[in-house]
Amino acid sequence: MCVFTRSRAARIAASVVIAGGLLVGTSGCVFITPTATLNYYDPSDGVGATIGKVRVLNMLGIINEEGTAINLVTVLHNNGSITNVNIQFEEDGEKTTVTKPLRGGETLNLGTTPDDDTIVITGSDVEAGGLIPVYVQYGEEPGEELMVPVLEATGAYEDLAPAR
Secondary structure, three states, X not given: OHHHHHHHHHHHHHHHHHHHHHHHHHHOHHHHOOOHHHOOOOOOOOEEEEEOOEEEEEEEEEEOOOOOEEEEEEEEXXXXXXXXXXXXXXXXXXXXXXXXXXXXXXXXXXXXXXXOXXXXXXXXXXXXXXXXXXXXXXXXXXXXXXXXXXXXXXXXXXXXXXXX
């Protein structure tokens, strides 16, 4: 009778060890893998940044069919007070800065529809599929250089290509 008890206890212990091994083996990755939702990314075609109280949302370039001009498309939102946002890029081998006033709480659309105010970059050697460096800054805040993707004017962006 003593043999039966040891054998039963051994089977129960073995079952517990196997069940524990299966549980850890099938869910153990959760304990060592970083959570992907904590990684910052832009869920869009463009890039974004937060510079002080100003947010740059979905900045991208739409190039015309001839490849001679790029419409810089973005949305700027100011969570702070009145300021001027400086957008700098290279045009014909020289730095060009465009300054846009942005009131506190205001959202400014640049080039997102054919009727919006636009920033057109000419004289760039960037082609569709490439990246164009754009520096965004305001006030005393240090700015940030964004590597902005340049896309062809197809699909949703068909009406946003610059005329030049």
